[in-house]
Amino acid sequence: MNAAVIDIEEHFEKVRPRLLAFARLQLEDEALAEDKVQDTLLAAYEAIDRFNGQSKFETWLFAILKNKLIDEIRRRSREFTTDFDADQVAEVDEMFDERAHWVSGQQPQKWVQPESSYLHEQFWQVFDVCVFHLPKGTARVFAMRELLGIETDEICDSLGLSQQNVWTMLHRARLKIRGCLERGWYGREEIEQ
Amino acid sequence: MMSCKRATEQMSQKLDAPLSLIEKMSLGAHLMMCGKCSRCQQQLEQLHRVCQKRSETKD
Numbered sequence: 001m002n003a004a005v006i007d008i009e010e011h012f013e014k015v016r017p018r019l020l021a022f023a024r025l026q027l028e029d030e031a032l033a034e035d036k037v038q039d040t041l042l043a044a045y046e047a048i049d050r051f052n053g054q055s056k057f058e059t060w061l062f063a064i065l066k067n068k069l070i071d072e073i074r075r076r077s078r079e080f081t082t083d084f085d086a087d088q089v090a091e092v093d094e095m096f097d098e099r100a101h102w103v104s105g106q107q108p109q110k111w112v113q114p115e116s117s118y119l120h121e122q123f124w125q126v127f128d129v130c131v132f133h134l135p136k137g138t139a140r141v142f143a144m145r146e147l148l149g150i151e152t153d154e155i156c157d158s159l160g161l162s163q164q165n166v167w168t169m170l171h172r173a174r175l176k177i178r179g180c181l182e183r184g185w186y187g188r189e190e191i192e193q
Numbered sequence: 194m195m196s197c198k199r200a201t202e203q204m205s206q207k208l209d210a211p212l213s214l215i216e217k218m219s220l221g222a223h224l225m226m227c228g229k230c231s232r233c234q235q236q237l238e239q240l241h242r243v244c245q246k247r248s249e250t251k252d
Contacts, residue, residue: 100196108232118243145209146244152209171205178236186236 008048012041015058019065026069026148036072040065055157063158066150070143074132086133089180092172108178111186123185130180134173141166142173195223197230204234208241 019040023033043064044051051060095106102108117123131139141159144150145166152166161169195203200223203216212220224231 096196096198100198102197102229107229108236110232111236115239115243118246124247146241147247149245167202167206167209170209171202174205174208174237174240175201175233178233178240181240182236 008041008044011057012044012061015061018058019061022062023065023069027072032072036065036068039068043068066144066148067140069148070140073128073143073147074139086129086180086184089130089133089176089183092175095175095179106179109182109187111182112189113186117185126184127177127181130177130184131173133180134176138169138173141169142177145170194226195219197223197227200224200227200230201233201237204230204237208237 016037019037020033023036024030027033027036040061044061047064051057055063090106095103097103131142134142141155141161144155145152152163152170155161155166156163159166200220203212203220206212207220224234
C-alpha cells in the first residue's frame, strides 16, 4: 500500500461513525447502511485522484455517501406500487397560460387530507413516487435540499450548478410534487385516517 | 402586477433564501390579490414542513 492509501484509511476510520449514523437515519436498515458506507470507501479509493484537497476530506466523503443514499432511495421507490398514476401530473409549463396565469384545470385545489396525514406510511410511498417521477437531476437537487436539508450554496458547489439553476430546478420540483401529492394524496377523500 | 408563474418562483425561492424587500413587497401584493397563489404558497410551505418531519418520523 502506498502512503495515500494508508492516509485514506486513517481518515476514513475517523469519519466512519458519522457516515454510518447519517446512512442509518436515511435508510433505517443497519446492514444496508453499513453496505453504503463501505461502498463510499471503495468509491473514495477509486476516485482519490479527483479529490483536489480544496474541500475537506470529510465533506468529500459525505458528498459521495449522499449520492449513494439518493440512488438507493430512488431504487426503493421504484419497488412501490400505488394506485394512482404520477405520469398524469402536468409539467410546469402546462400549469400556466401564455400570460403566465394558472390554467383552469391546474389551479391548486383545497386539500382534504390534514397536514398530519404524513404520519401514514402510505403517504411516504406516494411522496416517493412523486419525487422519483421528476427528471433525475431535479429529483436529486430536491432530495438534497428538502430531505437532506443541504443549503443551496452547497448544492451548487457539489453539483457544479449556478444558484439560478438550482432555484429553477427546486421551483419545478416543488410545483410538480405539489400537483402530484394533490392527485395522489391530499386531494383524495377516500383515504382512511 | 407580477404573474402567477413568477409568484410561484418567488415563493419557492423564499424557502431557500431570504427575498429582498422589493421581492417581498411584490410577492405580498400578488398574494393579497390572488387566492390561487395564496393557496399554492400555503401548500408549498406545508410540503417544506412535511419534508423536515421525514427524518423525525422515520425513527
